[in-house]
Every structure is written in C-alpha cells, then in structure tokens.
Amino acid sequence: MDNETLQAWVEQVSRDSFGRPFLHQATFNRRLRSTGGRYFMRSHDIEINPKQLETFGREETEKIIKHELCHYHLHLTKRGYRHQDADFQRLLAEVGGSRYCSALPGQTKRVQPYRYKLVCRSCGMEYLRKRKVNPAKYACGKCRGKLFIKMLDFVLEP
Template sequence: MDNETLQAWVEKISIESFGRPFLHRATFNSRLRSTGGRYFTRSHDIEINPGQLESFGREETEKIIKHELCHYHLHLMKRGYQHRDADFKRLLAQVGGSRFCSALPGQTKRTQPYRYKLICRSCGMEYLRKRKVDPAKYACGKCRGKLFIKMLDIVLEP
C-alpha cells in the first residue's frame, strides 16, 4: 500500500466513523518503532507505521487510524485530545479505536541491564542503578550510612 491509498483510506474512515472530513496528510513512516502511529498538533498530519499493516493486517491498522483520528478531530474541535482526557477516551470507545497497538515481532522492549551498584559502607545494603549517580549526594535508606559505587568489577570511590 502506498501513501495515496493510505490517504484515501484515512479520509474514508474519517467520514464513516466520525462524520467529518480529514483535510490534512496521512503518510506511512517506517522509522516509527514503538508506536503504531502519531498525530502532529501543529501540521495536523498523521503518520502510520507500515509494519503494523504488514504484521497485523488491515483491521488492526484501521483501529490505529481511528485512534489518530480521535486526536485529530478532538484537537480541531478544541476539546480534550490527549490520552488522559475523558473526551478522548469516550470518542475512542465510541468509534472502536485501539488504545494500544501490538508490539511488532522482533521488537520487544529493550531494557538496559543494571550497570552500577551502590553499596552501603555500614550495613552492606545494595542498590542497583542503570545510570551513574553521585554517591556523595545519597545515603543508605536502611541505616543512613555512606555509599560507594561499584561498576561491573571496578570500584569507584567517592
């Protein structure tokens, strides 16, 4: 499917589900990784992840388009268009859009392993951290003792 076909599809969904025309651009963006689509508040354009269409088909992609059209129409009507707003939640349920999209195959959430360990000098309590912190700014939550940081097998003294 190309961008022109997507544009026509979004316009059709907008008229059928919302009773309002979609007057801006809808395009595919293959660089989207963690989301099925996005709506731009400044340009009012919509981008859709083509991987969602390839992996999950037209039905799931249509739910993503409805989700983005909820943002679009509510924003233009100057009503609550953000995920947390009651107007958005109500309209999304009414048109049958999806709240979340499915994760693409092979794209599981990447989590960093813990790289740093803060250790209390007094009681030996350990705190795992992904990012480096200044141990002089913190104290042990158990005994209020001083902390030192250990990275992998290297001990870094404050």
C-alpha cells in the same frame, strides 16, 4: 499500499466514522518502532506504521487510524485530545478505535541493564542502579551510612 492510497483510506474513515473531513496529510513511516501511528499537533498530519498493516492486516490498521483521527478531530475542535481525557476515551469507544496497537514480532521491550552499584561503607548494603548517581546526595536506607559507587565489570539483567 502507497501514501496516496493511505491518504484516501484515512479520508474515507474520517468521513464514515467521524462525519468530518480529514484535511491534512497521512503518510506511512517505516521508522516507527514502538507505536502504530502518531498525530502531529503543529501540522495536524498523521503517520502510520506500515509494519502494522503488513503484520496484522487492514482491520487492526483501521483501528490505529481511528485512534489517530480521535486525536486529530478533538484537537481541532479544542476538546480533550490526550489519552487520559474523558473526551478522547469516549470518542475512541464510540468509533471502535484501539487504545493500544499490537506488538510487532521480534519487538521486545528493551531492558536496560544495571551498570552501577552503590555500596554502603558501614554495613555493605548494595543498591543496583541503571544510571550513574552522586553517592554524596544519598545515604544507606538500612544504617544511614555513607555510600560509594562501584561500576560493574559485567552487566546484570534486572
């Protein structure tokens, strides 16, 4: 499927499900990884992940299109267009859009390994951290002793 076909499909879904026209651009974006689609508030354009269409078919992709069109129509009518807004949740349920897209195969959540260890000088209590922190700002939660940082030679998985 190409971008012109997607554009016609989005326009048709907008007319059929929302009763309003879609007047902006809808395109495929292969670089999307963790999402099925996205709506741009400044340009009002919509991007769809073509891998969702290839993997899960037209029905799931149409639910993603409805999700993005909910953002689109609510934003243009100056109503609650964010995920947590009641207007968005109500409209999404009415049109049958999906709240979340299905995870693509091979797309696992990236786990950040622990790289740093804070060690208490008094009692030896250890705290694992993914990011480097300033130990002078913190104290041991067990004995209130001073901490020092030790970078791990190996990577610990959480």
